[in-house]
Amino acid sequence: MYDWNALWHTHAGKQQRFASETLDINQLAPELGASLHRAARNPHDIAVYDHGDHYSLLRHDQGLQLLRLEKRVLFDIAIRLVTADEGQALALPYLEVLVDNLATGEAGSWRAEVRCSEDGELLANDALLQHEQPPLMDWPELSFADDARFAAALRDSWQEAAEAVTLDAAAWFNAEALEQHATEPPLDARIQQMCERYAEIVRREQALLSRQFSDEELLLIAEVLRGVTFESAESCRGLWLAVENRLLQDELDRKRGVDGAALLRQLQQLSYTQEVALIEALAPAQD
Structure with a gap:
């Protein structure tokens, strides 16, 4: 489901000591008031308990340590430019943002057609694409859409993906221009600038x-x-x-x-x- 070790390291510094007389971290359900979601497989592994709205991760690390993770923030965000027909009723290329939260069972998607303006700027749903801020998106299917942590993660994911999206879009529209004007040189100045x-x-x-x-x-x-x-x-x-x-x-x-x-x-x-x-x-x- 999740890479619990990666989550433990990602949230380093947020763990707290947990006092218990029970040495086996797989037997703490009564003390925690939760159900065992994943058992630790060895003395250095992580046990995960499910509290309904959050998980408790426990590990022996210079004493018994506990990390509390809200399920609503355990989402994954994927951003890409789609350049091949995948059955969506959208003109190619289009921007696709997928959000998936396995812990809450929620998933959402946002898509927008991308076009190149006469000035060479990229537009999604006729709004200018900017590297610093993601386009305006609506997530009615996500209960955590109004959480500031989701907004921050979406912004960070967009900033990481924006350059790749721009390069893919430039390649698409350059290829399209070549097909329409086969005798003209490729419009690759922007790509060259990005590569440099x-x-x-x-x-x-x-x-x-x-x-x-x-x-x-x-x-x-x-x-x-x-x-x-x-x-x-x-x-x-x-x-x-x-x-x-x-x-x-x-x-x-x-x-x-x-x-x-x-x-x-x-x-x-x-x-x-x-x-x-x-x-x-x-x-x-x-x-």
Whole structure:
């Protein structure tokens, strides 16, 4: 259902000590007044209890720790530009935003046709698309739509996806222009500009990251990346999870003499742009 370990790390610092005489964290239902949703499989694993409107996550970590998570904030947001017919009664291309909350059983979708103005600006439902703010959207099917945390997450997701959406839209409308005016050169100046800016952003971040990580840490990350495939821009987020998995499975930190816990803390603090910069520098080229 959820990656509970990832949620535990994402909300690091929000855990509280939980005093109990029961050593087995799978036997705390009576004390918590909740039902066991997921049992811990080993002494270092997480047990999850369901209270109806929220979950309690418990783990032995320098004492018994408890993390309370409201179900209404356990949503996923996916944003993409759709350029192939998927049965929707919309002209291509169109912008699609999907929200899914497995905990509450709620799901919502928002779609808007995208067009390019005569000035080369992208419009969704005839409103100008901006990188800083998502388009106005209505979510009548979501009980948490008016929650400030949902609005903030939607804004963050949009800002991360906006560049990819813009590039996909530019590619679509350039291809369309080529089909209509086969003898004219492609309208790719905007794409070239974006690529140059992207390369400069990555170069600057790489220069900073080379001083933030040791050579052995970078070699360890590079070894992890050799076994990872990035299918989309969104999949670059959460690099530390891939590293953590290899540390647990193969003990790469011991093999390379690296402080694994410190490395994970550094990786967790990286922005999306910094993660992409690391991947661009260390990951092998993918077809």
